[in-house]
Amino acid sequence: MNLIIFGPPGAGKGTQSDFIVKKYNLFQLSTGEILRNEIKNKTELGIKISSTMTSGSLVSDEIVSKLVERFISNKKYKNRLIFDGYPRNILQAKNLDSLLRKYEQKINLALNLSVSLDIIKKRISGRSVCLICGKIYNEYFNKAPLNSNCCGSKFLQKRSDDTLDLAIKRFQAYEKTTEPLIEFYKNLNLLKVVNGETSIPQINVEISGLIDSKEGWL
């Protein structure tokens, strides 16, 4: 089974794909991570990518699809891929479709982890870290205990407002370019929307149910 997981930045895609990878023994294809590795290892492609990025341009669809093909063509990963952070737009989705077909594979399930901007804002703006023990709290979802010692309000540090502004911008960019994938995969009868606003274990259960009920498991 090959699957896609997509949703707005901050929806918890990373956490959920880690869970899926472990439970179903899949390989996570995160294009962001692959790009970073290419740059770190200074491969021919990596050098090309970093010069593109330093010039302020985005890495071209062509380069990304070349990287993706490398994994799709590898027998080791055949029908064992979970795409996280790719495709990012309709063009990439169509491209992925033809790449998979070339290697006699397909997408079996597209999971949309749905979280509203309001919840994402609260996750970010409500978040604080205890400077003493490093525990993470959230004033909306997971309040710190009323203590005067460790985890007391005077030790809780919040993130700067910049983080929130950036998150809002990224959410809007997602809505514009990636959200059209919902219609795209719905039309292919592959879409399942998962409520990403519940707890992590609850989302795990929902996703497992969807994967287990899918036929054509390999």
Ligand SMILES: [Zn+2]
């Ligand atoms: Zn503490």
